[in-house]
Amino acid sequence: MSSKIVETTEQMAEPILQERGLELVDVEYVKEGKSWFLRVYIDKEGGVDIDECGIVSEQLGDKLDQEDLIEGAYFLEVSSPGVERPLKSKQDFTDHVGSNIYVKLYEPIDGDKEYEGTLLAFTDETAVIAYKVKTSDKRVEIPYKKIAKARLAVSL
Numbered sequence: 001m002s003s004k005i006v007e008t009t010e011q012m013a014e015p016i017l018q019e020r021g022l023e024l025v026d027v028e029y030v031k032e033g034k035s036w037f038l039r040v041y042i043d044k045e046g047g048v049d050i051d052e053c054g055i056v057s058e059q060l061g062d063k064l065d066q067e068d069l070i071e072g073a074y075f076l077e078v079s080s081p082g083v084e085r086p087l088k089s090k091q092d093f094t095d096h097v098g099s100n101i102y103v104k105l106y107e108p109i110d111g112d113k114e115y116e117g118t119l120l121a122f123t124d125e126t127a128v129i130a131y132k133v134k135t136s137d138k139r140v141e142i143p144y145k146k147i148a149k150a151r152l153a154v155s156l
Contacts (some may be wrong), residue, residue: 002029012063025081036074041081073100087150093122102153
């Protein structure tokens with residue numbers, strides 16, 4: 001049921017976001033404690049502000065109420081994904097070549113399941129990441145299908 005809610009919310013949000021020049025980054029419907037949360041993460045070049053989040057929340061909330069998509073009480077949250085935004089699609093990887101990223105893998109490569117470094121290149125099938133181990137520069141090629149999670153990473 002929650003995957004249907006996420007999928008339908010994505011479909012409802014797209015026209016609202018396109019009209020405002022915004023990108024849908026992610027939608028999640030999760031239970032925390034006794035409460036349900038429908039979280040919609042939006043972004044655009046240069047970031048989004050609280051006013052944009054409020055407008056999208058109001059318009060999307062109206063659509064969700066009209067469709068009566070979710071039975072029972074829930075909280076709708078519309079926000080920016082933050083500086084460590086998730087990379088959910090191949091296009092996200094392509095758009096962030098040159099950025100510092102963190103990836104977690106389904107299975108290890110060279111004995112490691114987690115890498116953080118600069119995304120040097122991305123094709124449909126492979127991400128190339130440069131990273132450091134102590135003072136040594138390393139490079140790893142990661143098949144896209146082995147990536148369980150990925151996000152931008154703040155480098156200090």
